[in-house]
Amino acid sequence: MRTFKAYFRKEIIESWRQYRYLILVVGFIFFAILGPVMIKLLPVILKGKIPEELIRLINFTPLEAARSYMKDVFQIVNLFVVLSLMGIFSDEINNQKLVFPYSKGARIEGIVLAKFSHYAITIFICSLLGFALNTYYVNSLFKGDRVSYAQMMGSASLFALYYIFTIALLFFLSSLTRRGIAAGITVLLFNYLSPLVLQLFRLQGWVPHTLVIQANRLGMVDSGLLKQILVSVIFYILILQWLTIRKMKKVEVV
Numbered sequence: 001m002r003t004f005k006a007y008f009r010k011e012i013i014e015s016w017r018q019y020r021y022l023i024l025v026v027g028f029i030f031f032a033i034l035g036p037v038m039i040k041l042l043p044v045i046l047k048g049k050i051p052e053e054l055i056r057l058i059n060f061t062p063l064e065a066a067r068s069y070m071k072d073v074f075q076i077v078n079l080f081v082v083l084s085l086m087g088i089f090s091d092e093i094n095n096q097k098l099v100f101p102y103s104k105g106a107r108i109e110g111i112v113l114a115k116f117s118h119y120a121i122t123i124f125i126c127s128l129l130g131f132a133l134n135t136y137y138v139n140s141l142f143k144g145d146r147v148s149y150a151q152m153m154g155s156a157s158l159f160a161l162y163y164i165f166t167i168a169l170l171f172f173l174s175s176l177t178r179r180g181i182a183a184g185i186t187v188l189l190f191n192y193l194s195p196l197v198l199q200l201f202r203l204q205g206w207v208p209h210t211l212v213i214q215a216n217r218l219g220m221v222d223s224g225l226l227k228q229i230l231v232s233v234i235f236y237i238l239i240l241q242w243l244t245i246r247k248m249k250k251v252e253v254v
Helices: 002-017 020-046 052-057 062-075 077-085 090-094 099-103 108-141 149-176 180-200 209-215 223-249
Strands: none
Touching: 002 020, 002 108, 020 062, 020 077, 020 108, 062 077, 062 108, 062 149, 062 209, 077 149, 077 180, 090 180, 108 149, 108 223, 149 180, 149 209, 149 223, 180 209, 209 223
């Protein structure tokens, strides 16, 4: 428990120093505001460049604008999360930052769980804030049926769990290699190719990208499928954490 508390505080300090909080906040919150504003300004930007008939067809509802934000959260935030955290263990191994904690009796379980818990909480908070802001802006800027905060918070929670799984996978791969970029590229390929896998094979209950699909449905989810994918993803996270701890126990820190 002492190791967990010490490393949790350490991650908070390092996240401030290395601007990881800023990167994650920008990923979730900046696009929550910029997306609706840009969509609203799109007809003005395109005026004179395309026929007026086509401009009049650009008429987003709050629901469509919210789904546009979710598309950004999947496509762009993946890059922010993965590229900012891809060296979470490989960098510490390469820079011999684990020598001192190990010499003082720090337990690897506490180190791994502290790092994971810290970023899982951070992602969850950023996701809720981003979706809350986006809800306000899409309802304020666009006409049509309003998107409820309850619907958006449900989607935010599913996206948060999706990225918590991404962090767990990234941490495990980072413990396997001394090159963080290799772990990052592998995770990005996995995440970006998952939609194709779901189109080719009936694996909706097993592939984490199903969380993204269900989030886009804004409350109109398949409850049976949602329960299955929630159990699957939580199981994956637990297994990945166990594998990361097991691998880190075997790492030569000097």
